[in-house]
Amino acid sequence: MSDYIVLVKQVPDVTQITDNAFDIETGTLVRSRLASVINELDSQALAFANEMRRSSSGKDDKVIALTMGPPMAEEVLRYSLSRCADIVVLLTDRSLAGADTVATANPLAFAVRKIVKDILKGSSDYYVVSGMQSVDGDTAQVPPQIAEELGLPCIAYVTGAEFKKERFEFTRIISGGSQVVAAKELPAVITVAKYEYPLFATFAASRQANRTEIIRWGSDDIKASHTGVTGSKTSVIRVFPPGKSTRKCQQVGDAKSLAKLLVDSFKSGEAQAAEGAETKTKRYTLPGKRADRFDRSFEGTKKENDSYKFLAGRLKELNITEVGQIDESCKEKILAVSKDYFRKKALEDMINGLQLTGPSYTGEVWVMAEHSDGEMHPATFELIGKARELADSLETKVGVAIAGYEIEPIAKELIAAGADNIYIIEDKLLSVFDPTAHRKAIADAISRYWPQIVLYAATPQGRMLAPMVSYRVGCGLTADCTGLNIKDSSRNGQIGILLQTRPALGGNVMATIRTKNSKSQMATARPGVMKRLPADESRKGKVIRHKVELSKDDISLEILKTELGTGEVNFEADVIVSGGKGMQNRDNYERLVNLLCSGLSKRLDTEVERGASRAAVEQGFIERVHQVGQTGTSIGPKIYIALGISGAIQHMIGVANTETIVAINSDPNAPIFKQCDYYVVGSVEDNIPQLVQALQES
Numbered sequence: 230m231s232d233y234i235v236l237v238k239q240v241p242d243v244t245q246i247t248d249n250a251f252d253i254e255t256g257t258l259v260r261s262r263l264a265s266v267i268n269e270l271d272s273q274a275l276a277f278a279n280e281m282r283r284s285s286s287g288k289d290d291k292v293i294a295l296t297m298g299p300p301m302a303e304e305v306l307r308y309s310l311s312r313c314a315d316i317v318v319l320l321t322d323r324s325l326a327g328a329d330t331v332a333t334a335n336p337l338a339f340a341v342r343k344i345v346k347d348i349l350k351g352s353s354d355y356y357v358v359s360g361m362q363s364v365d366g367d368t369a370q371v372p373p374q375i376a377e378e379l380g381l382p383c384i385a386y387v388t389g390a391e392f393k394k395e396r397f398e399f400t401r402i403i404s405g406g407s408q409v410v411a412a413k414e415l416p417a418v419i420t421v422a423k424y425e426y427p428l429f430a431t432f433a434a435s436r437q438a439n440r441t442e443i444i445r446w447g448s449d450d451i452k453a454s455h456t457g458v459t460g461s462k463t464s465v466i467r468v469f470p471p472g473k474s475t476r477k478c479q480q481v482g483d484a485k486s487l488a489k490l491l492v493d494s495f496k497s498g499e500a501q502a503a504e505g506a507e508t509k510t511k512r513y514t515l516p517g518k519r520a521d522r523f524d525r526s527f528e529g530t531k532k533e534n535d536s537y538k539f540l541a542g543r544l545k546e547l548n549i550t551e552v553g554q555i556d557e558s559c560k561e562k563i564l565a566v567s568k569d570y571f572r573k574k575a576l577e578d579m580i581n582g583l584q585l586t587g588p589s590y591t592g593e594v595w596v597m598a599e600h601s602d603g604e605m606h607p608a609t610f611e612l613i614g615k616a617r618e619l620a621d622s623l624e625t626k627v628g629v630a631i632a633g634y635e636i637e638p639i640a641k642e643l644i645a646a647g648a649d650n651i652y653i654i655e656d657k658l659l660s661v662f663d664p665t666a667h668r669k670a671i672a673d674a675i676s677r678y679w680p681q682i683v684l685y686a687a688t689p690q691g692r693m694l695a696p697m698v699s700y701r702v703g704c705g706l707t708a709d710c711t712g713l714n715i716k717d718s719s720r721n722g723q724i725g726i727l728l729q730t731r732p733a734l735g736g737n738v739m740a741t742i743r744t745k746n747s748k749s750q751m752a753t754a755r756p757g758v759m760k761r762l763p764a765d766e767s768r769k770g771k772v773i774r775h776k777v778e779l780s781k782d783d784i785s786l787e788i789l790k791t792e793l794g795t796g797e798v799n800f801e802a803d804v805i806v807s808g809g810k811g812m813q814n815r816d817n818y819e820r821l822v823n824l825l826c827s828g829l830s831k832r833l834d835t836e837v838e839r840g841a842s843r844a845a846v847e848q849g850f851i852e853r854v855h856q857v858g859q860t861g862t863s864i865g866p867k868i869y870i871a872l873g874i875s876g877a878i879q880h881m882i883g884v885a886n887t888e889t890i891v892a893i894n895s896d897p898n899a900p901i902f903k904q905c906d907y908y909v910v911g912s913v914e915d916n917i918p919q920l921v922q923a924l925q926e927s
């Protein structure tokens with residue numbers, strides 16, 4: 230049957246961070262101080278591929294593990310051999326270092342081509358399998374970009390595979406539910422979101438793993454087209470510690486105190502700043518529009534801002550009002566006092582920068598609309614709000630590109646939300662989301678109009694589509710941004726560029742990134758962070774139809790089943806009580822969640838709705854429509870109570886706008902305790918009846 234090329238990566242072990250892993254001066258995490266391990270999701274991908282091989286009875290099928298990294302990355306290949314890999318390949322070369330996702334995906338795709346040619350003898354009957362993302366990058370961009378380079382279908386966020394009628398059917402996570410799909414043709418790329426059946430190494434397998442030869446390839450062996458720093462399309466300009474949580478993170482010892490806090494929080498309605506929300510900054514204006522000719526207060530880094538401020542002060546002292554008046558003697562006078570700020574070369578660059586007043590990129594600011602059956606994903610409106618702000622600063626228009634079938638009626642709503650131009654790409658073949666067909670349609674529109682910025686929602690769909698589109702049109706992409714700001718890097722000749730800020734290394738550091746060597750700057754943005762504007766029905770906009778030639782061959786996936794949440798739920802309620810997998814079973818969920826809901830409803834005299842984590846929904850504790858989070862509903866109640874919920878990022882994204890978050894969890898190290906206001910360490914079975922009693926008595 231099929232062979233499996235599994236991508237494995239060595240990453241820092243972010244689960245074992247100690248204080249000495251941080252640089253005292255900068256407060257940022259030093260990667261080299263952390264142990265190296267296999268990326269957990271890649272080890273799940275290995276087990277997943279092994280199970281695919283077993284379930285299709287493909288005893289002779291090969292599992293080939295491929296990694297790219299420094300020579301020490303061979304450790305993850307030994308790990309793979311000791312679990313299930315038959316052959317392992319290490320792609321290692323100094324020239325591959327410092328790569329972003331484009332310059333990682335590209336050489337890996339070329340290595341896959343070489344594996345297929347040299348080891349699989351040109352067979353097309355194989356799967357490329359990988360974890361959905363790595364903990365150090367957290368981008369989820371590399372596998373779809375490998376698929377794009379190789380021209381293969383990509384099935385992302387897979388949680389299960391069933392071998393039926395001589396092919397695999399995959400269950401995958403989608404917004405609002407799950408879906409069963411099959412690749413129309415092989416080869417295909419699969420990314421694994423969750424597979425909780427780990428493989429263990431036996432003593433004999435470990436010994437064998439140490440004896441097996443590792444195939445080592447360098448850049449010359451694969452001849453990739455984009456590698457290392459030079460082949461990258463983004464660069465990190467700043468790494469800094471994440472801001473302190475705006476949550477109180479206060480442990481509460483007894484039910485009586487918790488009941489009092491709940492009542493007080495509800496009454497005071499104290500507004501919490503949303504976790505991870507963008508900090509308000511002064512609105513950017515282009516240099517040509519600033520009152521002071523030498524005002525460069527929108528530079529990307531503090532150092533650049535300070536240097537320009539210092540320069541502006543000296544120019545003022547010298548009575549210089551135009552850049553043209555800065556002659557050699559003037560420069561010498563400035564250099565005589567500027568040692569702490571800049572030297573000669575930097576001064577020349579800064580003066581050149583002062584001559585630039587218009588933006589480095591041209592074109593509109595675009596949002597990629599995400600919708601299902603004519604209903605827009607709320608994140609699209611949030612992105613339009615952000616795009617409006619960016620476009621106003623850059624003095625350009627907001628465009629929204631939307632691909633689908635019979636979608637024109639949506640245009641009005643998008644214009645009311647802040648868009649100027651709606652680019653409609655309509656085709657029957659686009660009626661359901663197929664990554665290959667949609668990326669062709671969107672990439673075609675981008676290449677026709679070249680917007681200067683393109684924003685996608687960091688939903689499962691957006692995080693699959695954006696990497697494919699950006700790779701296809703040759704642009705950089707930054708994943709899961711929580712901050713998007715227009716800034717200058719005048720010294721480097723860049724005006725009005727998009728700085729993209731995002732959490733990395735499991736949220737332990739923040740990184741600010743800029744695009745390079747690209748005609749357009751692209752980012753996916755975390756839902757729930759950017760702010761939607763109030764709808765303005767009087768706004769006027771234009772609908773522009775964009776035609777793309779599509780055929781049935783552009784459809785890569787067969788969609789076999791889609792399960793979406795249905796039914797009524799009132800997530801506008803002031804209080805939401807959610808149960809997670811820690812509720813153990815449906816009976817417990819119903820008994821305890823209902824008990825707390827009615828206790829709170831009586832005491833606070835308000836409506837209380839039930840919510841759930843994705844894991845609780847998957848366990849069948851409650852219907853999917855109650856799911857809160859990235860692929861459920863994002864909510865913003867006065868009080869959110871999480872019962873037996875660990876605090877996974879995909880869950881917490883959905884409650885970021887809540888005023889007060891309360892958690893009850895039996896694990897004293899539950900991650901949710903660092904993301905909530907009040908918490909109780911203890912079981913839900915003990916604590917909920919006590920809390921309800923205390924509410925009655927309060």
Ligand SMILES: Cc1cc2nc3c(=O)[nH]c(=O)nc-3n(C[C@H](O)[C@H](O)[C@H](O)COP(=O)(O)OP(=O)(O)OC[C@H]3O[C@@H](n4cnc5c(N)ncnc54)[C@H](O)[C@@H]3O)c2cc1C
Nearest residue numbers: 809810811842843844858859860861873875895896912913
């Ligand atoms: C692409 C993608 C999208 C996703 N979208 C979402 C989403 O929208 N929403 C979502 O919720 N998840 C989502 N997930 C899943 C998410 O990553 C987590 O797996 C999920 O949130 C975990 O749910 P949980 O906290 O209920 O379960 P677990 O992580 O298993 O946590 C259960 C918790 O219960 C505690 N516990 C156990 N017993 C008790 C007890 N008796 N009393 C008290 N506490 C107890 C445990 O200590 C543990 O902390 C998504 C994942 C992916 C990959």
